[in-house]
Amino acid sequence: MAAHRCNFPALVFILCCLSVFIVADVQETTPVSEPDGTAVNNPQTVLTSDPQTAADTGEETPEEPLVEEKRWEATEVEAATPDDAPSDSQAASDPETVVSPPVPQSKDDFQEELVIRPLHSDDIYASFQFRTLWDTDFMGGNKVTDHRFLRYATLPREIVCTENLTPWKKLLPCGSKAGLAVLMKSEKLFHSSFHSQALHIRPVCQDWQCKDTSWELRQTLNVVFDLHTSGQGKREWSLFKMFSRTLTEACPLASSSKIYIDVTDNPQGEQFELSPATPLLSQAVVLGDRRTYSVYDLTQQATFGSTRSLNMLLRWKSNDENSDMLRPLLHSERYVAGYGLQTGEIHTLMYNHHPYRAFPVLLLDTVPWYLRLYIHTLTVTSKGKDNKPSYIHYQPSKDRVRPHLLEMLVQLPPNSVTEVTVQFERALLKWTEYTPDPNHGFYVGSSVISALVPSVVAMNINDTQERPLFSSFFPCKEESSYFVRVYTEPLLVNLPTPDFSMPYNVICLTCTVVAVGYGSLYNLLTRTFQVEEPSPGLAKRIANIIRKMRGVPLL
Numbered sequence: 001m002a003a004h005r006c007n008f009p010a011l012v013f014i015l016c017c018l019s020v021f022i023v024a025d026v027q028e029t030t031p032v033s034e035p036d037g038t039a040v041n042n043p044q045t046v047l048t049s050d051p052q053t054a055a056d057t058g059e060e061t062p063e064e065p066l067v068e069e070k071r072w073e074a075t076e077v078e079a080a081t082p083d084d085a086p087s088d089s090q091a092a093s094d095p096e097t098v099v100s101p102p103v104p105q106s107k108d109d110f111q112e113e114l115v116i117r118p119l120h121s122d123d124i125y126a127s128f129q130f131r132t133l134w135d136t137d138f139m140g141g142n143k144v145t146d147h148r149f150l151r152y153a154t155l156p157r158e159i160v161c162t163e164n165l166t167p168w169k170k171l172l173p174c175g176s177k178a179g180l181a182v183l184m185k186s187e188k189l190f191h192s193s194f195h196s197q198a199l200h201i202r203p204v205c206q207d208w209q210c211k212d213t214s215w216e217l218r219q220t221l222n223v224v225f226d227l228h229t230s231g232q233g234k235r236e237w238s239l240f241k242m243f244s245r246t247l248t249e250a251c252p253l254a255s256s257s258k259i260y261i262d263v264t265d266n267p268q269g270e271q272f273e274l275s276p277a278t279p280l281l282s283q284a285v286v287l288g289d290r291r292t293y294s295v296y297d298l299t300q301q302a303t304f305g306s307t308r309s310l311n312m313l314l315r316w317k318s319n320d321e322n323s324d325m326l327r328p329l330l331h332s333e334r335y336v337a338g339y340g341l342q343t344g345e346i347h348t349l350m351y352n353h354h355p356y357r358a359f360p361v362l363l364l365d366t367v368p369w370y371l372r373l374y375i376h377t378l379t380v381t382s383k384g385k386d387n388k389p390s391y392i393h394y395q396p397s398k399d400r401v402r403p404h405l406l407e408m409l410v411q412l413p414p415n416s417v418t419e420v421t422v423q424f425e426r427a428l429l430k431w432t433e434y435t436p437d438p439n440h441g442f443y444v445g446s447s448v449i450s451a452l453v454p455s456v457v458a459m460n461i462n463d464t465q466e467r468p469l470f471s472s473f474f475p476c477k478e479e480s481s482y483f484v485r486v487y488t489e490p491l492l493v494n495l496p497t498p499d500f501s502m503p504y505n506v507i508c509l510t511c512t513v514v515a516v517g518y519g520s521l522y523n524l525l526t527r528t529f530q531v532e533e534p535s536p537g538l539a540k541r542i543a544n545i546i547r548k549m550r551g552v553p554l555l
Helices: 003-029 045-050 050-057 065-082 160-172 180-183 239-241 501-526 538-550
Strands: 109-118 124-134 194-206 213-225 236-238 256-262 272-275 281-286 289-297 313-316 330-337 343-352 357-369 369-381 393-394 404-411 417-428 443-445 448-453 482-487 490-492
Touching: 109 180, 109 313, 124 180, 160 194, 180 239, 180 256, 236 239, 289 501, 330 448, 330 482, 330 490, 343 357, 343 404, 404 417
Parallel strands: 109 256
Antiparallel strands: 109 124, 124 213, 194 213, 236 313, 256 289, 272 313, 281 289, 330 343, 343 417, 357 404, 357 448, 369 417, 393 404, 443 490, 448 482
16 A cells, blocks of 8 residues: 555656646647637638638638639649658647548559540541559569560450450459449440550659659550441441440549540531530640640539430431541551462551651560571662661560561651561471461461650641741741550561371371270280189078088088
8 A cells, every 4th residue: 555655646747747748748739810800720720621620610611613723723732742640749629619630641642544536537536544543662672674575565466355345444453343334345345347456654853853752553445436347327426335334423532633535626516416505625745736625524423414414415316427547657567478378578557647747766576585586688778769767676585585676766757658678587496486376377466566646736737827937947846746656557478387187197106006906905914804603593502501601511
């Protein structure tokens, strides 16, 4: 008891000291109050806090839209410069006014969008874009090095299968349960004229000084739906006809979920009719061309209307089904020429449809080792004349180790076709190196063409007379170029293939001889023979039982 009496005053003294420190800390962190008693906090803290706080404390917010705009800007500043975030002492609230401290916002972000563009051939182009930003430093400890010796790669041929789409959709935060991923039905996506899916991951800077980095995962899916292949007679499209589904909600984890309909070629609605109509319009320069889009924001409930379902309908008004499609400024083709199964030629055509601008392109070719390239036969021609590349890098192949690598920088003249030709010889593979269907042929990866294509947005030939003379000399600015990477179609090359039916017949005959001849001989040498006596009859068995009971010898 005496010990307890001695410890009680000490405990009271410690509690008093702690209360003094707590009161002093509260006095230091209490914000300055206005004469009317309203607490004036840190402006950045107020802008990043919940908007409902002002309503709970009875404050008036006459300029609510302006506060929201400032709140977004302040949040971006806080995210960009985390060192400038307010300390805990500045974020403390007044004891009389109960204000919850701001919850630290996660820097992880997810955005999704769908771009739909009606083509002049009455087809529909749909492009899905998903962007996931992770606030995770995978580079810590030099564990990841996604920038050393990494360029880009191509897959010669991939079988269209739902197993390729399922793991791709699992990378999305909402999967295929909500948002734009609901439209990704494999039966519709693979039953199309064109299908392409890709996945890109890269580090991005969190602020302008790039002190911290985040990782960006960008998933893209491009589909072109054919009107005639689908078997529909009407010249109209809708979300339900394209994907067999409609949209009911956005992904709850998405900060932005929008659908863009390209209406550039339909300014007055003379080409097609879009319903339901939307008052939101957006303009953007895409591949050097200024485009106009109708925007549907899925995060707004008014977008879905009273039916709580969004099913956009595009109905063409024009009956001209043979209208020409707009040609891109840069596109390419590739094919194999030659005859026989010994030698051949690879032809790569690069088209520059710009009326007056020439620009360089970087051509990258990766050819398998079983196509032995004759690099001395490499020729580059434009408009019937030799076009000498300004840079050539060639790495020869090694059998069964590495492929050929050919990289060159070629200048494409305006409004021209540049052809790159190289001869090759087919190698004879081992019988174990052939695919299960060798007579189908072997696929060669696509050529990759990278270029800065000049934009034609600043060029307008019709009003050349109205503009000043000095401006007509510079119809397009140098900084208006845009980056384009074009992939050609893969090649299908036949190689000298032996008749695999003859080895198959030999194997079958050999196995039969071994099974019949050697098997019978082995059976005779290893089998043992025993003579079995016939079993006695019933009367003899009964008699032996009786004789055994009497102690008489058995019969």
